[in-house]
Amino acid sequence: MTVPTAAAAPSNPTSVALDFSASRRGPRGKPPRHFVDLTPEQRVQAVTDLGEKPFRAKQLATHYFTHLTADPAAMTDLPRASRDLLVADLFPQLLTAARTMQADGGTTVKTLWHLFDGAKVESVLMRYPNRTTLCVSSQAGCGMACPFCATGQLGLTRNLSTAEIVEQVRAAARSLADGEVPGGPTRLSNLVFMGMGEPLANYKAVMETVRRLVAPTPDGLGMSARNITVSTVGLVPAIEKLTTEGVPVTLAVSLHAPDDELRDELVPINTRWSVDETLDAARRYFDVTGRRVSIEYALIRDINDHAWRADLLGEKLNARGKGWVHCNPIPLNPTPGSKWTASDPAVEDEFVARLRAHGVPTTIRDTRGSDIDGACGQLAAEEDE
Ligand code: SAH
Numbered sequence: 001m002t003v004p005t006a007a008a009a010p011s012n013p014t015s016v017a018l019d020f021s022a023s024r025r026g027p028r029g030k031p032p033r034h035f036v037d038l039t040p041e042q043r044v045q046a047v048t049d050l051g052e053k054p055f056r057a058k059q060l061a062t063h064y065f066t067h068l069t070a071d072p073a074a075m076t077d078l079p080r081a082s083r084d085l086l087v088a089d090l091f092p093q094l095l096t097a098a099r100t101m102q103a104d105g106g107t108t109v110k111t112l113w114h115l116f117d118g119a120k121v122e123s124v125l126m127r128y129p130n131r132t133t134l135c136v137s138s139q140a141g142c143g144m145a146c147p148f149c150a151t152g153q154l155g156l157t158r159n160l161s162t163a164e165i166v167e168q169v170r171a172a173a174r175s176l177a178d179g180e181v182p183g184g185p186t187r188l189s190n191l192v193f194m195g196m197g198e199p200l201a202n203y204k205a206v207m208e209t210v211r212r213l214v215a216p217t218p219d220g221l222g223m224s225a226r227n228i229t230v231s232t233v234g235l236v237p238a239i240e241k242l243t244t245e246g247v248p249v250t251l252a253v254s255l256h257a258p259d260d261e262l263r264d265e266l267v268p269i270n271t272r273w274s275v276d277e278t279l280d281a282a283r284r285y286f287d288v289t290g291r292r293v294s295i296e297y298a299l300i301r302d303i304n305d306h307a308w309r310a311d312l313l314g315e316k317l318n319a320r321g322k323g324w325v326h327c328n329p330i331p332l333n334p335t336p337g338s339k340w341t342a343s344d345p346a347v348e349d350e351f352v353a354r355l356r357a358h359g360v361p362t363t364i365r366d367t368r369g370s371d372i373d374g375a376c377g378q379l380a381a382e383e384d385e
């Protein structure tokens with residue numbers, strides 16, 4: 001199939017057909033350029049390139065980031081011809097909701113998105129009494145091949161663009177603002193990069209996303225960096241780079257084993273960067289940012305849930321000081337076809353107790369949405385019917 005590239009702006013803007021089809025492509029099969037991919041300066045340039053006044057960039061940013069809309073009909077402070085032209089060029093539709101599923105009385109919502117090229121990703125919105133958290137995907141599929149993770153079995157399809165990630169966030173924030181999630185209209189407070197993909201393997205787009213999320217409105221969503229969690233298998237050079245960015249996001253490291261022998265199997269990238277190298281990088285992240293690091297640990301029955309491993313983990317964390325880290329064990333969500341299952345509750349309790357005995361603050365992570373395959377590590381976009 002040949003796919004037309006984005007047409008140049010026609011001379012008569014009133015005749016612009018809004019092209020919301022999935023057929024527009026950017027160069028080399030990349031998603032088409034979107035307003036959100038641009039810096040504030042580039043937005044002004046893009047707007048003036050279309051023959052519009054520079055201040056239109058600010059108006060568009062306000063609609064997008066403050067009112068959470070890219071619908072020209074809502075942009076009543078712009079002349080109709082201008083908004084149609086600008087939206088057609090700068091706001092290509094990047095995500096199409098193919099399916100939504102709800103759990104927990106509607107307070108957990110999983111959305112399956114189709115991207116412009118047919119790639120599929122998922123995001124999960126969770127409302128709690130005092131916060132709302134969106135779990136976003138940063139890649140279609142994942143190349144890290146962790147054997148217990150559903151996405152890890154898919155392999156990597158491609159990186160998402162900044163706008164493809166931010167659009168997941170805008171959709172969730174808009175849904176919350178519109179009161180679609182039970183509990184009344186509210187704001188999106190927290191974001192975790194714990195959907196499909198390894199965020200630090202798509203470093204540039206993920207960092208640009210974070211910058212859009214924390215930029216004050218109307219240039220961004222005005223979220224707090226500390227409420228954004230970047231979760232990684234432990235790509236040490238990327239953690240080191242993140243340490244220098246001056247954006248104090250929360251870093252979560254998916255450890256899952258304190259010893260290299262087992263971690264080599266559970267998190268294969270460990271053969272490249274060992275447990276000790278990963279923990280050293282995490283500790284440096286805390287030193288520079290002051291942000292306490294989270295250690296993620298999926299408890300897998302008879303695989304990594306032994307008391308001696310809890311002790312070894314406690315020792316390795318303490319060897320790097322106190323107060324810099326906390327632990328988030330989570331019972332494994334078994335994925336289809338996996339030979340592994342969650343730890344016995346008594347074993348889980350013992351594991352947590354051992355960590356606490358070492359003075360490591362430890363909280364079991366919740367497994368919301370497991371009945372809609374929306375829980376951690378269960379995201380694996382469905383095949384076409
Ligand atoms: N690639 C990143 C982020 C995506 S996964 C990372 O690995 O950190 C988000 C979290 O879910 C990670 O801690 C991951 O190890 C965990 N996870 C994956 N599969 C899981 C499963 N089946 N049960 C419980 N947690 C799982």
